[in-house]
Amino acid sequence: MQRCCPPAEVASDRFHEEASLFKAxxxxxxxxxxxxxxxxxxxxxxxxxxxxxxLNQPTVSHHLRILREAGLVTCERRGTWVYYRLAPGAHERVESATRAVFAQKVLA
Amino acid sequence: MQRCCPPAEVASDRFHEEASLFKAxxxxxxxxxxxxxxxxxxxxxxxxxxxxxxLNQPTVSHHLRILREAGLVTCERRGTWVYYRLAPGAHERVESATRAVFAQKVLA
DNA sequence: TCGTTGCATCGACATCCATCGATACTATCG
DNA sequence: CGATAGTATCGATGGATGTCGATGCAACGA
Incomplete structure (x- = not known):
């Protein structure tokens, strides 16, 4: 039986960082x-x-923690309340991770 | 006790489609x-x-199915073998979903 | 200092998901 | 037609994850 392939090379990157980001x-x-x-x-x-x-309050807190640990948001306490905002570069980090996955081969 | 907020409005979008895409x-x-x-x-x-x-073969097949059902890849059988390729617009769909999430408010 | 309020953490639980062995399906070869 | 090889599906299993009630902690006001 003939070979199936011009033996394609599978991406060797681990994408650990990017996967965590997308999971979040x-x-x-x-x-x-x-x-x-x-x-x-x-x-x-x-x-x-x-x-x-x-969602109930503990669940909201849980999701906020996941976003915090992913570095996508930051928070700040002011008196009794805690305020959240988007972390600087959050959008850019996701775009960068997307580009890393879908980067096309540069034709020689 | 004082109110905490200029009562912010929470995004009403459901993001069901986008979440499925990112999960894949x-x-x-x-x-x-x-x-x-x-x-x-x-x-x-x-x-x-x-x-x-x-990964073992069934696991690879499982992941390929998830990507297929997300519309990110397509496949084609040629003889005994099955060949996969990126679905048209896959990269763009992810970029679009990212923009939908991180869209900034247009200042009046 | 005590009660109250906002938020985080903990522990439990149900569900989802990645993985794999076993098996079925499809196509090719002899 | 039978044997073989590549791929998909099935069923089981262990681990991750979303959700929530109970509880703890921090800040404020009386």
Missing amino acids: IADENRMRILATLASAIEDVCVCDFTGALP | IADENRMRILATLASAIEDVCVCDFTGALP
Whole structure:
């Protein structure tokens, strides 16, 4: 039987970093949080999320933590409240990771 | 106690479509498959993946199915072998979903 | 100092998901 | 037609993840 291939080379990159980033985004509720922060003029209080999302407060806190640990958002306490904002370069990091995956071969 | 907020509005979008797309990408091995297809000059045979990835054949097939059902890749049988390629517009769809999430508010 | 409020953490639970062995399906070869 | 090879599907399993009630912690006000 003939060979199937001009033996293609499989990407050797590990994409560990990029996968973590996409995992953090790949949730409907976390996307709503990110979209809110991206479009907000000012920082957003946690209570706004607990009020608007169909989730209980511990779950909102859980999602915010995941976004924090992914470096996509930052937070700051002001008195009793905690305000979140998009981390600088968050959008750019996702775009960069996307480019890393879909980078086309440069034709010689 | 004072109110915390200029009551911010939470994004009402559901992001169901976008979340599915990111879920399909958010796996290290699927990213390697996508990167391989993106950089390949020609279609890539399944056997190349089973040979190069640290996964058994059923697992590779499983990941390829997820990418297929997400519309990110297409496949074609040629004889005994099945060849995969990036679906047209795959890269653009991811970029578009990213923009949908990180869209900034247009200042009035 | 005490009660209250906002948020984070903990522990439990159900569900999803990545992985793999076994098996079925499809095409080729003899 | 039978044997073989490449790929997909099935069923099982262990680990990750989303969700929530209970609880802890920090800040404020009385």
